[in-house]
Amino acid sequence: MSAPELLDLTVAQALERIRSGELGAGEYFDAYASAAAGDELNAYLWRAEPGSTPSGAHPDGDLAGVPIAVKDIFCTEGIQTTAGSKILEGHRPAYTATAVRRLTDAGARVLGKTNMDEFAMGSSNENSAYGPVLNPWDRARVPGGSSGGSAAAVAGRLAPWAIGTDTGGSIRQPASLCGVVGMKPTYGAVSRYGMIAFASSLDQCGPVTRDVTDAAILMRALEGRDACDQTCTGIDGGVELPRREDLRGLRFGVPAELSGDGIDAGVRAVFERTLERIEELGGEVTETQLPNTAEGISAYYVIAPAEASANLSRYDGVRFGLRQPAEELTEMYETTRAAGFGAEVKRRIMLGTYALSAGYYDAYYGRAQRVRTRIAEDFAAAFERFDFVVTPTSPSVAFELGERVDEPLAMYLSDYCTVPMPLAGIPAISIPAGLAAPEAGGPELPVGFQIAGPAFSESRILDAAFALEKTIGFTLAPAGSASQPGAGEEGR
Amino acid sequence: MIDRDEVLHVARLARLQLDDDEVEQAARELSTILEHVDRIGSLDLEGVEPTSHVVALENVLRPDEPRPSWPREQMLEGAPDPVEGAYRVPSPQAAAE
Amino acid sequence: MSDWEAVIGLEIHVQLSTRTKMFCGCELSFGDEPNVHTCPVCLGHPGTLPALNERAIRHGLAIALALGCEVAPRSIFHRKNYFYPDLPKGYQISQYDTPLASGGRLGDVRIHRVHLEEDAAKLIHVGESGRIHGSGASLVDFNRGGTPLVEIVTEPDVRGAAEAREWAQLLRETVRQLGVSDVNMEEGSLRCDANVSIRPAGSKELGTKTELKNMNSFRFLERGITAELERQRSLVDGGESVVQETLHFDPTSGELTPLRSKEEAHDYRYFPEPDLVPLAPSPDVLDEIRAALPELPGARRDRYTGELGLAADIAAQLAFSPATGDYYEQTLAAAAGAEPRVIANWVIVELVPRLRQADGGDDPAASRVEPAALAALAGMAQSKQISHGSAREVLAVLIAEGGEPAAIVEREGLAQISAGDELEAAVRAAIEAEPEAAEQVRSGNDRAIGRLMGAVMKQTQGRADPGEVQKLIRGLL
């Protein structure tokens, strides 16, 4: 089999061939290591050498020999882990994150560490201290963020799959913008130990894959209780591989607040076409309301920065990472942090510190937590009537690099379809649903479709997504990606 | 809405040194963001419990069993200024001890 | 001066004697090489999370229940945010508006709250000090960082420096008997801060308080508060007012120096710790901990003064040292029908000080003196089988060798000579030897009897019964 063909296989397909002896695990890994070595998207911050011996990989595991790209927010023992920040340049963790450990225990091998918005703060990947990631569909555009490196690598055939983290949409939005599958699990499904914290009550690790089956395989390996993360329970009963062919008997709620005004016309067309497909498959589609999700962005941009302001206090130049020389302690702190953090991180630290400071807690943090309760109640009520809530993942397709960097609020507002789910702690998946042209014109770009379900309904979400994926038939790879010297035209 | 002095106070709390331009910019940007966020100020949230944990878990505890500590040299490896098995820092200005 | 009343509240931090730290598996230590008890968690490395120690919670609950507090049905942890090199995460995990327990009382002092938190690391200043922009440096040792702490905050019910010391000692003994802490002030496993203010006697209002820190012994606690009360009184008497500040006690000079006030007021930006789930101690767990509580010093002291009629100071000495109290009770049980006060005297006044002199220890249970032996000795003295002086000699032998008092009395020939020819002969001999004194006694000068008695005692090596001797002298003269 030729290398380009190899790179077009899903992991499930590759595993089948590895098991049948048709494909060597080393060969599979090396094909990706070579592809990653030619990374023109700036998707990687560190890459394994082709032919490198696997460290700690179990040759007999379910994922024996399969390469995986890991967002640079996961600690990997001895391998630089920066979270996209200058303050952690050269930081080599003493230990490996539980999520990564679970994968390598199953035989997977770390292919590389993917670029990301600094400390996962961003929706475009332009906030990386190591330069922006380019969208493989159009290199003048952003891949989304913060797991932009993971999404771009998977879409650009530089990795068969990847893990990322999602706090307010950081897996689902880049998956949407890059035309791949991304899932944010229920809070507590996957261990956060070793995952550098952004907003601890929201952060979750999840898969970025080519298709839904791979997402299920990866979820299955990732989830599970961990004594090192006392908020983590794993998923009772595990995750099943999806097999559903239709959507008969399933009820889909379409919340007006997350699918109406503000969605670009092209995205809306793909979204509506997808709703029709649901009905074609026997599903029932009903409009509904999640009134409090309209305040999701406000609540999110109080809670996440507040938690981040504390989580980022440990970058103080004392025990690890960057230190600026100074005569006096406060000066050392202030100059180190000024030099080590980028503009967006500083902005969120300032915002979060302000929201928690004396006299403002009740008005901001306290109220945001109550809004959070309301949003969770909205979802709970919806799930009494529906199996799933569906929305576009992102109100627009990938935007141009630099387009929104000067308008933090505009950038924040574009997250409104994805922030309500982590606020409620519930799982959601984004699958590619088609292509649409940007509002200002230009070649068509991927559009994501989001399916959210109640807490710990991962298997059911994956099952529905699997049936839908089949009828959508999105098998496109971006033109010029490692497997596609020219554009792929089939599949719409 | 949020002025220079407030920005400086918050930057001080957060131990972030900002130059004059950054202070101006922060005042502008934070004001814009807070103006939006202030929407939640007008909601009627009477009687609504705050959510600090989305998982319904209680009493998750670790047994009090020792595990070996990590080698000191390994822990100090990435330290900016290791001295005699310790982490050296500039003294606090207001040291009274 | 006397028309001012002291209003003092105490804040006590107790290091819990768990095996491991609050949030990681590193062992607790004291006095080891720096940074040998650390790991990525207690160093606050990126990506690490706290894992709450079960025993720390149980120890905290034991303290709360022993102090008669109401345990919160559900409490959560908060992050207390501030920057300091001894605080690796940039926040301390503590409890804020929902502490583990609140209310309660120990002795005369009400308890405001009891909460759990983690200890800071140790910062050692090594550079030169005193210069405003000095290039001084400090070293951080994270061995202590993350040690489980219980913080106990009292209501401002303490009315004087000595009372503060006494109460703190009662608290220490209480916690010690729970077996949940070493409560050693010198080593810092018990730390006591005081909030001190004064107000006109009888007033209900609270004056401006100052916070006193670093008083690392009970003596220093008393001295620090005394000094601060004096300072506040002279300020107010001089028409000035007290400024709210934190004062640092210097044990060498005994002086209080203000900690230079920080440029910004403390703004800890507390918010709920997302990495830990709430605590909701079940009734079963609480019952189990309550059932396992030992008799506490306060209750024991009250039992000794009430049921047994002991003097307050002796009762406290017995009650505050559980080993001594147990020894006392065993001795009392062995001494059938003996006066509790007498036995208490034997333990506290006779035995313990001699043990201390002999080898520095003061635990009777660890000595060679069996409770039954002490009881027998007390009985022999009470029934005048031996004199008091002889009894002390027997005690010295018991301390050195152990054994039975009766056998020692026999062996050493210490039985009291209380009547008979032997005693009469000794008295006659004394009168002969001291004719002058005998003459004075005859002529009505009773004070001269002492000389004669001394001579008798000398001759009998202290075995003579003093009452009998006096009777004989009077009879013969």
Ligand SMILES: [Mg+2]
């Ligand atoms: Mg405290």
Ligand SMILES: [Zn+2]
């Ligand atoms: Zn540790």
